[in-house]
Amino acid sequence: MAISDETLRAMIRDFHGFEISDDEMELVRPAIESYLAEVEKLRDLDLSGVMSSRLLRASEDTASHPKNGGES
């Protein structure tokens, strides 16, 4: 996934960002590419079901907890 310098400059202009010179853009770009690579990895991960109402399915049998000396 790539993003053009024009898009980045438009974001800076339209969202009141911090100006970046052409030379600086080259120095900022590796961090942007790293961010975009991580986002790309998430593309196929279904996050739609991650909601606050979704409770963690943990064992309710406290006797089985290793801390209490039982087997889980």
Next chain:
Amino acid sequence: MANSNLTNLTISELAPMIQARELSPVELTEAALEQVDRLQPVLNSFITVLQDQAREQAKEQEAALMRGEYRGPLHGIPVGIKDNIDTGGIRTTVGSRVLSGQVPAEDALTVAKIKEAGAVILGKENLEEFAAGSTSNNLHYGAVHNPWNPDHIPGGSSGGGGANVAACVTFASLGTDLGGSVRGPANFCGIVGMKQTFGRVSQRGLQVTSFNGDHIGPMTRSVADNALVLQAIAGYDPLDPSTVPVPVPDFSELLGQGVSGLKMGIPSNYYFDFLHPDTEAAVRRAISALEELGAEAVEVSLPMMEYAGALRIPGMADSVVTHESFLRDSRDDYGPTVLYRTLAGQFVLGRDYSKAMKVQRLVKEEYARVLQDVDFLVTPSSPVPAWRIDSETVSIDGDDYPVRGPGAGMTSRCTSPSNATGLPAMSIPCGFSQDGLPIGLQLIGRPFEEPLLYRVAHAYEDVSPSRGRRPAVVDGS
């Protein structure tokens, strides 16, 4: 007693001597200040040394003792404070030129607490610029050097604290940990570093870059000492919404109980995927040692760690917001590494921030599930031993990874997940590389179960190959 013999002792050894008035806080502080004078030119571990204030505090602590007011095991103990933790009336630079003249009006709560416990503040310790990195190679205040080999980094960002504790300059230091900045220097300097559960210790007065996962944590030479320092700084702070109103246990209560009957989880993925061979060998030996002590090893899987890289995304955006006014007014005062990684944060989309937070939730759930089946996890603290200060990359399995800026997440990949989960995690020394550089073992526990981690670490400490070893600089050789 000779000064070097005094400074080599631990807090647990010194406290009874001070309580019994066999050792004066003034004498101990003078011995520590001699170490500062001798080793600051070698280690560059302080940004500000507080000789006069330390002497005054030591006199006050001695007077309190004479009045019969013993304040506990930190009474009269010289310590260091990382220079991103507020100290009232004392310059707090955060390792930056931007804030080089900043003088906070009051102490951070942890500093107030440690002073109330009787500790003597020797100085403000050097760190990575804005605590943003794992080298402590500070462009503005100079590189911190590793006491085991001054050509190598001490880790970061709490590198000054790590170097000072390892070199017996301080007896404890307060570091901060947003991605491993207490545990990393603990690993690289061969000391004990605790990042307790998120919410256990107040962040008030810490110059945070992100409220999502920053911690003030203790760095010490022994496990027992670490528990004593955490005891002094832990507790709910009604003025810090990140703290949790849970009782503070006796962090030393389980020391000496051994590990027999405990289940330790060994992750089959992520943590052991990229390791220097010396690190892997030392950590595997430590796991075997824990088994010999009676712990049961259980392999566990953490599939969500495939997406661990996304956990850095919120921090990118948080950083640019934190720096907004500084970038506007003092942009030229930044070092390039911090400046350009911070500027990149302005391009993070809200959608991606939200996705990363959902990944963080899933990772938290996964650790919670795994820690239903085992009592604690064992991992390396870092993939590699300390690299040279002049290195731009570290090599693992023939691949080179940058040590600064984009891609530098490799160096903190073992520690940073616990900042996202908020789980307690600590690094303890478990041997040395073939080059004589320390290697650390990381223990990760359930929320608010620091006493169990201390129990395990204390048991292992007795059999660790690092036991009793000190850097040569400690004794002047």
